[in-house]
Amino acid sequence: MRKGMQILNDPFKNKGTAFTMAERRELGLLGLLPTHVRTIEEQAAETYALYQSKTAGIEKRHLLMEIFNTNRTLFFYLMKQHITEFMPVVYDPVIAESIEQYDERYLRPQDAAYLDVNHPEDIEEELRAAADGRDIRLIVVTDAEGILGIGDWGVNGVDISVGKLMVYTAAAGIDPAQVLPVSIDAGTDNQQLLDDPNYLGNRQHRIHGERYFAFIDRFVDRVEALFPKSLLHFEDFGRGTAAKILDKYQERILTFNDDIxxxxxxxxxxxxxxxxxxxxxxxxxxxxxxxxxxxxxxxxxxxxxxxxxxxxxxxxxxxxxxxxxxxxxxxxxxxxxxxxxxxxxxxxxxxxxxxxxxxxxxxxxxxxxxxxxxxxxxxxxxxxxxxxxxxxxxxxxxxxxxxxxxxxxxxxxxxxxxxxxxxxxxxxxxxxxxxxxxxxxxxxxxxxxxxxxxxxxxxxxxxxxxxxxxxxxxxxxxxxxxxxxxxxxxxxxxxxxxxLADFSKRVAITVAQSAIDQGLAGKGITDAQQAVEQMTWEAKY
Ligand SMILES: NC(=O)c1ccc[n+]([C@@H]2O[C@H](COP(=O)([O-])OP(=O)(O)OC[C@H]3O[C@@H](n4cnc5c(N)ncnc54)[C@H](O)[C@@H]3O)[C@@H](O)[C@H]2O)c1
Ligand SMILES: O=C(O)C[C@H](O)C(=O)O
Ligand SMILES: [Mn+2]
The missing domain is CATH 3.40.50.720 (NAD(P)-binding Rossmann-like Domain)
Known part of the structure; x- marks a missing residue:
């Protein structure tokens, strides 16, 4: 691919019309963008006006996801300005509609890792490909057996991993290039999906029992090997597996079950x-x-x-x-x-x-x-x-x-x-x-x-x-x-x-301090506030 297009297609690097003339020259972008250079403020104002012209929540979300998929910095810059208004649109409740309509509205894979329960031998390659050399520090994984209260949504549930991570960045300031959403496609018992010719997941009933837990075990093991400094956040697993998984790994690795x-x-x-x-x-x-x-x-x-x-x-x-x-x-x-x-x-x-x-x-x-x-x-x-x-x-x-x-x-x-x-x-x-x-x-x-x-x-x-x-x-x-x-x-x-951003910082410092006090923090980390501030990412070019 043309060098310039590679950058424009990389949501972690893209600035769209905000690339300066000097950057355009340097990055091979000359001729690939309209001549006027916009500021991030102008981009945000233009996008927000478009957002306001949409009435249905799902349409608003669609527009915001387009921004997210093409330019993470702009997305989070906007989200910071409109946090109360955007939360219900990018996250709950509109995210439930987007999961239900995932196959019909499918656009992009959203930089997630899609793991297939039938191929445990591929987990490592799949994770590596999705991470693409990024320093992954935070993973939200779902197998979508219990999405919110709407039940089993198979591979469509990937949206919850993506959405939870969006909130992580908007609220606490994790660098969006350091996160990885993961979908485990373990089959689905949702008959509507199994019967739907558009369904994008495995058309098979859910795998349970030993084979399922062996897959999870291998997944956790590969995550530890590839991303040893990461937090593994489990989301919307089923009633029969969520607590079992937490009990099994919580003393061994840095992990969290959000629903529990x-x-x-x-x-x-x-x-x-x-x-x-x-x-x-x-x-x-x-x-x-x-x-x-x-x-x-x-x-x-x-x-x-x-x-x-x-x-x-x-x-x-x-x-x-x-x-x-x-x-x-x-x-x-x-x-x-x-x-x-x-x-x-x-x-x-x-x-x-x-x-x-x-x-x-x-x-x-x-x-x-x-x-x-x-x-x-x-x-x-x-x-x-x-x-x-x-x-x-x-x-x-x-x-x-x-x-x-x-x-x-x-x-x-x-x-x-x-x-x-x-x-x-x-x-x-x-x-x-x-x-x-x-x-x-x-x-x-x-x-x-x-x-x-x-x-x-x-x-x-x-x-x-x-x-x-x-x-x-x-x-x-x-x-x-x-x-x-x-x-x-x-x-x-x-x-x-x-x-949200203010008190998330307060919570983060409190939790970091607790880790320090208990002797559970990393080597040399003694100041909770400093540690949190150093890691905080800001949406700016
Ligand atoms: N506000 C939050 O932060 C938050 C967080 C997690 C879950 N939730 C919500 O909580 C709900 C449950 O989620 P979960 O992950 O615990 O699901 P779950 O399936 O593990 O638990 C639901 C429980 O409700 C029971 N139930 C079903 N029908 C019932 C009835 N008629 N009377 C009494 N109990 C009944 C089920 O048997 C089950 O034990 C979902 O709607 C979810 O969105 C909210
Ligand atoms: O996703 C949410 O809105 C909260 C919670 O994790 C849920 O499963 O309902
Ligand atoms: Mn949940």
Whole structure:
């Protein structure tokens, strides 16, 4: 290919119309671009005007992805200017639509690595080719068995790896040339995809069991060999594999499971934010988790560990939790329990009507929770009746409908405030606008792991931490406090996305400091702030 075109086609190097005359001369670009040289400000303004002319979210995303695919610097320059507006477009909820329409809208491979479960022998070559000599420090990998709450999307799920990495750069400032999205095509059990002539993945049912875990093992091993300084972030794996994989590798390598740990941290931070507003104690709360899967159990574990850190006896702390899943309240003898659910189950003898506790309303009536968190993928499950019953026994009920995307949320923020006469302390998974109720404008916190994982991962990387352990994770959960003024009427339980870059930096420094304090940081790294600042990339030519 012509030398100049190679540069224009390289999203990590391309500046498009912003190449100066001197650069054009030097790089073989003379004659390949219109004569006028634009500044990055002009490029951004022109692109944003075009963006505003589009109405549908998916069209807006399409335009932004074109910029991303051709010019990373411009993309992140723009995203910094419009973070609150762009987050729901490049990330959740519009990313769900883009995954569903991936095969029809397919344009480019987005610099991801596509790994085929049928060819474990090719993993190394595939990773090497996608990295193309770049110094990869951060990998987001998905096998797309559980994309958000929309289920199994096979190879289409690559968009979540790309999208999560976009947020890493926009929020924490990882150099986009140092990241690698990875899609593991392990087949799909989504019949719609298997029947779709456009589907771009393996048309075979999902591989499970030994063959699957051997593939993951080989993948982890090759990542370690090729990119020994990298953080391996797992995203949207299935309920049957996510926790197993985390348990297997978390003490061995620098790894993170976003749906378990990221969601756990942000939910705990949100509940702590709610306690700041209500002036209640965490140790006085009763917790109900509706949807006790990957995210639900990650949240329960984080809340439980915080109770223990606050001095509560472990057995007593466990008794504060009630898990509700498809079967209803989970008892020690409920069939089909997962290993993570088991320790948090209840005894039937605790209830006179144990046999009837098979739906959310009955459980809320029986246990009077004060904190109710939804990770069930069941839209509207927090009904008016359920919420009114909950609010009858709690002064400031904490209610977090966290299922994504929008169409799957357990409740809408406005309804929760209405049904509780403005008493509910609410956070949602997807962004929610301000809710006016009575005379108060309620700001709704977004309890989405995107508010925390960029800082956590970046902090661990900046410190060159050997592992990402529970201490570092607990430190991150506390790093968000003090940003919101809890005494402002209608205050949110979490800081706003508008400040994402600021508080991600704070989280990163906190996590890096924890690694240093525990003796887990890389050689010579003693100053957390300096380490984070040194690694921070900025979108400029
Ligand atoms: N806000 C966030 O940051 C965040 C993070 C992770 C996951 N989530 C959301 O949480 C949801 C669950 O994700 P996951 O990864 O835990 O999936 P998962 O499949 O591991 O868990 C979902 C759980 O809900 C249960 N469930 C299904 N139907 C139910 C019903 N009728 N009643 C009660 N429980 C029911 C399932 O049995 C399962 O245990 C998704 O919508 C996802 O988008 C949000
Ligand atoms: O992707 C998100 O919006 C959050 C979370 O990781 C999820 O799976 O829902
Ligand atoms: Mn996820």
């Amino acid at each position: 740990q990221g969601t756990g941290i942000i939910a705990l931070a949100g509940v702590l934010g709610a306690m700041n507003i209500s002036k209640e104690k965490l140790t006085d709360q009763t917790f109900l988790t509706f949807g006790a899967g990957t995210a639900g159990m990650g949240i329960a574990k984080m809340l439980y560990e915080e109770l223990v850190r606050q001095g509560m006896d472990p057995a007593e702390a466990k008794r504060r939790f009630y898990l509700v899943d498809k079967q209803g309240l989970l008892f020690e003898d409920t069939p089909g329990l997962t290993p993570k659910q088991q320790p948090f189950t209840r005894r039937r003898a605790e209830f006179a009507n144990a046999g009837q506790l098979t739906d959310l309303l009955s459980v809320v009536k029986a246990v009077h929770p004060t904190v109710m968190i939804g990770t069930s993928t069941q839209p509207g499950a927090f009904t008016e009746e359920v919420v009114r019953e909950l609010a009858a026994h709690a002064k400031r009920p904490v209610i977090f409908p966290l299922s994504n995307p929008t169409k799957l949320a357990e409740a809408k923020a406005a309804d929760l405030l209405k049904w509780t006469d403005g008493r509910a302390l609410v956070a949602t998974g997807i962004p929610a606008g301000t809710v006016n109720y009575g005379d108060v404008d309620y700001q709704i916190g977004q309890a989405n792991n995107a508010l925390i994982y960029p800082g956590v991962g970046f902090g661990a990387l900046a410190a060159q931490a050997k592992v990402l352990n529970d201490e570092m994770i607990a430190a991150a959960a506390h790093a968000l406090s003090g940003i919101v003024d809890p005494d402002q009427p209608g205050a949110a339980v979490l800081p706003p996305v508008e400040k």
